[in-house]
Amino acid sequence: MGMARVVKVLLWLVGGFVAIFVVAAVALYLFFDPNDFREEIAGSVQNQTGRQLTIEGDISLEVFPWLAVEVGKASLGNASGFGAEPMASFEKASFSVRLLPAILRQEVVVGAADIEGLRLNLVVDKHGRSNWADLIPDESSGESSTDDNASDESDGSIDVNSIEIVDAMIRYTDEEAGETIVLDGMNLSVGRLRGDGSTVPLSAELRFDMQPGGLSGALTLKTAPAFDMESGVLRFDGLSIDGSIEGVASIPTTFKLQTDGIEVSTNDYQVSMQTVDLSMLDMRIVADVQPFSYENSIAPKASIAIDAFSPRTLMQLFDVTPPETADPSALSRVVVVATAEMTATAIELTDVTIKLDATTFTGALSIPSSDTGSYQFDLTGDSIDLARYMEPPSEGGGGADAGAAPIVIPVDLIKPLNARGKIKLARASLGNIVFENIDVGLNSSNGRMRIFPIASDFFGGNYSGDVRIDVAGAAPTLSMNEKIADVNLARLAKAMFDQENVTGTIEGSFVLTGKGSDLMAIQRNLAGNMAMELRDGSYTGTDIWYEIRRARAMLKGEPPPEAVLPAKTDFSAVRMTGVVTDGIMRSDDLFAELPFMQLTGGGKVDIPAGTVDYGVSARIFDRPEFQKYATPEELEEFTEAVIPLKITGPLASPSVKPDLEKLLRKQVEDEIKDKLKDKLKGLFD
Structure with missing residues (x-):
């Protein structure tokens, strides 16, 4: 059954219910005080839902020309096994409906629907059972299904002048997953709502807190939704969300998301979007999202472009001290262009172009959606000057080793790293030492990193290697199995020692292992074999x-x-x-x-x-x-x-x-x- 047909059938039911309620309300209004029927109302809810309804505030009722109901403080009890705290409560709620359209034409014309101080406590227990499941009709039973022969020619419609929700709080607790999400300070304002496709002004604000993880913040939302009941299309025009988040970076992070429109086709479960523009963490991301289905698993795909940003600034936002580099301008500019697809386990990036300072990489990346997932990459780069990214020379000079700090094994980086992939580079230089046509493979998990294969052209000859770094134990272990062959000795000596006093060809093999927190310590206990x-x-x-x-x-x-x-x-x-x-x-x-x-x-x-x-x-x-x-x-x-x-x-x-x-x-x-x-x-x- 299509969405439009479902809505029409619901309108028939609502119209019939309203007509019956109106007759009863008129009688109550003329002959009785509605507050005298608290127990009857609570008993009816108890019979229908098994929940206890408690009405502490007054009930007021008006009939003509609007049927208007206002209820003071009230609460709905929790499902069995979920404790004594109410599942839902509010401080005040009001609702008004025009009588004649509801009676004569089955049209629901609502003047205003307001609720203050809403508190909603949603819980999933350790067995996966929710405290709201018993309130949802069982769609598999015949009682909850609507006759497919119901008339599609109904004139039923809906017209709501406004909806206001003030100071609401929703708490969602998943005991099975050990997660809690709290939305509070919620204020929602919706303008005139129709089902004819006309836009509705909507604004909202709220605070949120997610545990574990300590992610919290506040946001405001503005948009103009529209719903066409005939076509089943829901639109959000001019969507804008902005706010701040704490727990992502070392300081509260502001963000702003904008798009000209989002369209949801409820009949065929399709979503389409205009260009999405997101600014946060000193970055601007623009995405063109392809239409996608939400019927089963959601797998949106988009072309994304990340404007130039500074990795140094990003590090500081995450309370990471940027490394000192020989070139102070290194790590100052990154630009990313890619096609991104979200799967159940990762964000897949293809057709990637990454510009890091003066180096351009192309290829593919896979970013896991969970902490246990593996980063994967296949990248090809043009040229990189590694000397720019090394530590600056020590003050006072005195040679490469004079006063130089030891090169430390980055244990904190390697230990949690779960990654696998390969990089190709046309050229990499470290001072005068030049590698060309480079192939590097990486496999890292559980504190054990293997860089293999390593192969490159090297001063007229070639270099190959297999390097392993193990930081899973008490002290880091570095193992090397390296070979050079047919290397021009004159060019090598000039590059490494700035000497022009040796010529010839050199080849050698080195199988070495050492332990220590830095390269100097590793050299002091190095063991293995060499040949040259x-x-x-x-x-x-x-x-x-x-x-x-x-x-x-x-x-x-x-x-x-x-x-x-x-x-x-x-x-x-x-x-x-x-x-x-x-x-x-x-x-x-x-x-x-x-x-x-x-x-x-x-x-x-x-x-x-x-x-x-x-x-x-x-x-x-x-x-x-x-x-x-x-x-x-x-x-x-x-x-x-x-x-x-x-x-x-x-x-x-x-x-x-x-x-x-x-x-x-x-x-x-x-x-x-x-x-x-x-x-x-x-x-x-």
């Missing part, structure tokens, strides 16, 4: 062959040889593996292949301090390159000789020198051996 290889390059700044020749000359008391400038050591291969314990990497398999020399040895690298301490042995071969740069004496002494070297100092610029202590010791030992040989030879001559 350099190929076909050179190191400018140290000429290992010259240092060996200079040490020989010093030991022999000879002038130093002439240096070949610039000082440089070429290599065809350098490789090593190591075991890391407590932040110290130890290795005993260093191997380096130079043009006429091999280096082998071992030592340690202090990762937190960034220093190296290696002892190696240089074995010199009789090769053409050697002959070119050696004197006959050097050729004789160094061919197939093993010379100790020390590699020490900062990782970025280590010093490579002959180990003079070992050389002197060896020289003394050789001299002693020679003297012993001479003496032994004299004994046998």
Whole structure:
């Protein structure tokens, strides 16, 4: 049965009821005082509903030309099992109806309907039973259904001059869900209401409080509704809602929602809206909502645009201190455009464009509607300068580490994060370090975050990684499984250390784990394995062959040889593996292949301090390159000789020198051996 037909049938019933009531009212008015019938009225309600009706105030009645009823303080008892508090009460209510239209034409013409001090207490108990269910007719029973053959040609109509509700309070308690919603201070004013599609001025104001959650506030509403009984279309023209909310941000948040109109088709359960404009939290959101059905589950879809806003300002509204960044203008501008669809479990955002400062992301997002849901994303970005978002350099300079605060693992961010997705970036830079064609995956839940896969082009080669951060335990744990391959060593050294003294190709693998609240603490107890290889390059700044020749000359008391400038050591291969314990990497398999020399040895690298301490042995071969740069004496002494070297100092610029202590010791030992040989030879001559 359509909505218009239902309304017409109800009007017939109301008209008939009013006609009978009018005759009784006239008799009461002429011969009796209506206050004398309180008990009869209460008994009738008791019989019909099983509820106790208590009328404490006076009842007044007028008949011509309007049937006007005014009732003082009254209350309706609660359903069985819901306590002694009344379900509904009011301080005063009045209602007037014109008699002749109701009797002659079944037209309901209401002068005014007013109610003051309404108190409505709605409860759903722990078993899902409500205290109002027994007052609603059972639509499945034959008694409550209306005959489908009822006339659709009725002239019944409704005309209400005004409705006023003053100082109302509605409390809704869901004991099953543990939730309470209170609407109080409610005032509602409705102008002339007809069923012919003409608009009605309507205004309302109220306060609200929602628990748990501590969400409260106040709002005012203005609109001009209209209902066409024939078509079953309900309109709200010029809808405006504004107010303030407490509990969303650190300070009361004002908001304003506007739309030119909302239309509800009650016959086919469709809702359509004009453009919706919402302003709150220093943001403006404009949405074009597509028509949607409310017959079953509601799933509206809209194109939304969020005007430029400042994440820094938004953080402050939520009592979050914005991070200090190297670029003070970072995190100052975000613009969002997307198509949004609300489902039972999430808000799905597709065709997303997010502009964060100078970076643009496109793709899709899913925002869960519950605290236990998972954020999901698939985004592609153009370019981002990560250096803008890092901490600013410490005052006074003094190097990257001088006075710099340690980088803290964001436990409070990771622990509650439930997210899964991937991001692609064309380019990301951190100072002079540049990653290109980046793919990053993220999976985070229950305090465990995994960033995998991680892949990018990196200075002519590539980088891949698998990073895990576990903050579920007492101390955060960082695990890394990373690889670099075919990386241009010259470009890497220039970017990381601003040095132009090394060339070649580097590849390596790092499987490391550490615990601590910040990266410095993690470095101090880092454990795992490392492997690295350099190929076909050179190191400018140290000429290992010259240092060996200079040490020989010093030991022999000879002038130093002439240096070949610039000082440089070429290599065809350098490789090593190591075991890391407590932040110290130890290795005993260093191997380096130079043009006429091999280096082998071992030592340690202090990762937190960034220093190296290696002892190696240089074995010199009789090769053409050697002959070119050696004197006959050097050729004789160094061919197939093993010379100790020390590699020490900062990782970025280590010093490579002959180990003079070992050389002197060896020289003394050789001299002693020679003297012993001479003496032994004299004994046998």
